[in-house]
Structures are given as C-alpha cells and as structure tokens.
Amino acid sequence: MRVRKAIIPAAGLGTRFLPATKAIPKEMLPIVDTPTIQIVVEEAVQAGIEEIVLINGRGKSSLEDHFDVAYELEHTLAARGKKELAEKLARISSMVRLVSVRQKHPLGLGHAVLCARDVVGDEPFAVLLGDDLYDAPRPAVGQLIDVFQAAGLGAVAVMEVPAGQEHLYGVVAGDPISPGRVRISHMVEKPAPGTAPSRLAIVGRYVLPPDIWPILAETKPGKGGEIQLTDALHGLAKSKGLIAATLDGERHDAGDRLGYLRANLAYALRRPELADGVRALCREMAERR
Ligand code: G1P
Secondary structure, eight states: OOOEEEEEEOOOGGGTTTTHHHSSSSGGGTTOOOOOOOHHHHHHTTOOOOOOEEETTTHHHHHHHTSOOHHHHHHHHHHTTOOHHHHHHHHHHHOOEEEEEEEESSOOOHHHHTTTTHOSSSSSSEEEOEEEEEOOOOOOHHHHHHHHHHSEEEEEEEEOOOTTTGSSSEEEEEEEEEEEEEEEEEEEOOOOOOOOSSEEEEEEEEOTTTHHHHHHHOOOOGGSOOOOOHHHHHHHHHHEEEEEEEOEEEEEEEEEEEHHHHHHHHHHHTTTTHHHHHHHHHHHHHHHO
8 A cells, every 4th residue: 555644753852953943843853954844854755755844843833834735935036037046945845745733742653643533544554753864876765665565564774883882772673684774573662771672773764554543542550650652653563563674875863963063964965055065174183172
C-alpha cells in the first residue's frame, strides 16, 4: 500500500536552544538559510508523501505561516526584479498539503503521534522527527518506505552509536535478516547506562502500519513519565513484527548544539557558492585557540 501521509511532531519546547527558542519554534532555526522543518518536509515530499500532519503546540504558528503563501513578500520581490527568490518562496507554499493538529499537553512523542490518528486514519504513514536530518543520496524516509513495502511490516531507521551513548536513544535488539536489516524482538527507550540490549539506536524515521493506533492508545506513560512511541513499537514488534533498517546517508543530530553547528557546516559545504568560503573559515578557526 502506498505511503501518502507523514507526521512531523513539532510541539516540543526546544529548551536546548534557549534563548533562541523563546519566541520562535526550534523547527524554524535555519541550517544555513533554510529552516530545519523545511529540510524535513522536502525529504518527505521527495519520497512521495502528499500530506504532512504537523503536530504543533502553543506559539508554533510560524510553522504554518512558513508553508503558506506570502503574497505581499512574493509580490514585492517580483516587483523589485527578484523573480527567482519570489519563485523560491512560492515553491515552499505549493510543495505539499499541510494539516496541523494541536498537542494540547506535552505528554510525550507517542502521544504526539497519537494526536494525528483521526487525520491519518486507516492507512500506513511515516513519522519524521525534525531533530534528525539526513543528508542522503535517496531521501531517508523513502528508503524506509521501500523496506516497509518489501517486508510488509513497519520499519524504523537505526544507526549503530558509539558505546556509552545508547542512553540518549530508543534502542532495538533482534535477529539480523539481511545486511543492515534486523527483525526487532525488543525495544527500550533510553536505557540506563550499561543496560542497553545493543548499540542500534532509533534515529528519527519510522514507517508504520495503522495497527499501531490501538497499541498507542493503550500505551501507558514510560520513561520520564511520558507516553513513549518506542514502548508502543515494542508492542507492534511483538504482535505483528517490525524491521530496523540502517539507511544510506549521513545523519545529523540538529537537536544538539554541536550537532546543529556540524549540520550547518556540512550543508554549507554542499553549496557551491559557499563551499570555498566555509573551508577557508574552518582552516582559520582551527588555528585559533
Ligand atoms: C526521540 C525518541 C528516541 C529516538 C530519538 C532519535 O527521543 O524517543 O527513541 O532514539 O528521538 O532522535 P528524543 O531525542 O526526542 O528525546
């Protein structure tokens, strides 16, 4: 079955980026000149997603504005001869249908996803977490949709993380079925140091069947007192089966300050008009103390 809809949870407070996120959502923080949310939406669109369900909270209306038509701005730019820039803006508002749903209480990622149940309905869907950016030859979520379709089972993206970092992630364990693919038997959200069942960490992309809905609705608060998506996925793995897939491409943790700076450098290096300048800047900075 085709995967047409994607959920992007964006209701978090962005505390790691305060004070930058006091008055603007963290999803609007730019990578070079493009808000992180736009990079994630573009990935979904390139993978064939037709509708984005944005889960947002208070103070997040700029996210909707970003994907709306900015008539005055486009008109003014065009009148000043900046046609290309005007077209670039117009493209953002026309690239996808966006529906937004409020998560009224911050009850966790599982709860945020559950808020989209009525909008998504009885069909498979993707989930993309905005803190995880993928610089990939093929859209990361598209790679995962392929896994979902080939296996006929839900799929989550994973990455082997260095020992000692497992407690920062949801961690999976299971049986390898082919290179880069594991059939999941066990999942745990942010295991206490030294207790992780493996080093395979979930990295922000999921493609799930609608079977997850009743499981999510029954999921009790877990780690941190929040309703965890990982706990519901553990249930799905047990009842229907679930695949963990390592994807091609480089993952950036844009939810972490250093990871965010790294993502900025990596994306700038891919821009022909910036690459040389960035290299020179890095050399200059490396010589500083
Ligand atoms: C969330 C998930 C976690 C996953 C991580 C990936 O945690 O709960 O399972 O490994 O995203 O970035 P968060 O980083 O939002 O606390």
